[in-house]
Amino acid sequence: xxxxxxxxxxLGSPILSDDAVGLHxxxxxxxxxxxxxxxxxxxxxxxxxxxxxxxxxxxxxLVDASLAGLPPGTTRRLHLAEARxxxxxxxxxxxxxxxxxxxxxxxxxxxxxxxxxxxIEVADAYTFSEELTPPVEAVVEGVAIRVASEARHLxxxxxxxxxAGCLSAHARVGTNPCTNPA
Numbered sequence: 001x002x003x004x005x006x007x008x009x010x011l012g013s014p015i016l017s018d019d020a021v022g023l024h025x026x027x028x029x030x031x032x033x034x035x036x037x038x039x040x041x042x043x044x045x046x047x048x049x050x051x052x053x054x055x056x057x058x059x060x061x062l063v064d065a066s067l068a069g070l071p072p073g074t075t076r077r078l079h080l081a082e083a084r085x086x087x088x089x090x091x092x093x094x095x096x097x098x099x100x101x102x103x104x105x106x107x108x109x110x111x112x113x114x115x116x117x118x119x120i121e122v123a124d125a126y127t128f129s130e131e132l133t134p135p136v137e138a139v140v141e142g143v144a145i146r147v148a149s150e151a152r153h154l155x156x157x158x159x160x161x162x163x164a165g166c167l168s169a170h171a172r173v174g175t176n177p178c179t180n181p182a
Contacts, residue, residue, distance in 0.1 A: 005158035018122030
C-alpha cells in the first residue's frame with residue numbers, strides 16, 4: 001500500500017490543558033481532509049520518536065504548543081530551524097528533533113522535506129485538564145483550516161512531481177555514513 005505524500009502530526013499531551021492544542025487541531029484537520037491523500041497523526045513525542053512519525057513522507061506539517069511569551073492564540077508558521085525554542089522539538093532528555101533529522105538523513109532515512117511547524121502560543125501548558133483555555137480554543141478552527149489548505153497544496157505538488165518525488169536532493173542522494181563509514 002502506498003502511503004500519502006504528506007503527514008500532519010498534532011503534538012501534545014491530552015491531559016495538560018493548552019499543551020493539547022496540536023491534538024485538537026489534528027482532530028479537526030482529520031475531518032477537513034477525510035477524503036484527501038494525507039495522513040493525520042497525533043503524538044506526544046520529540047526527538048527520535050517524532051522522526052519516526054514523519055519518516056517516509058515527502059512533506060510534514062507539525063502543530064505544537066509554544067511558550068514564547070506572545071499573546072495566547074498567536075500562531076506562527078515556522079521552518080524547522082526557526083522552531084528550536086519549542087520544548088518538544090528541543091527535547092531536554094535526548095537529542096533534539098533537528099539533530100534526529102540530521103542523523104536520519106545521514107543514515108539514508110527518507111525524511112520529509114519540507115517540515116513546517118505551526119506553533120500556537122498557549123496560556124497554560126501545565127495544569128492537568130482536558131480543556132483548552134478560551135483564547136487557545138478560539139484559534140483551533142482557523143489553524144486547522146490553514147494546515148489543511150497547506151497540506152492540500154503540498155499533496156498537489158507531490159502528485160505533479162510524481163516519479164521524482166517532492167524531497168529535496170539532499171534527502172534523496174548522497175553517501176550514507178551509517179552504512180558506508182569513512
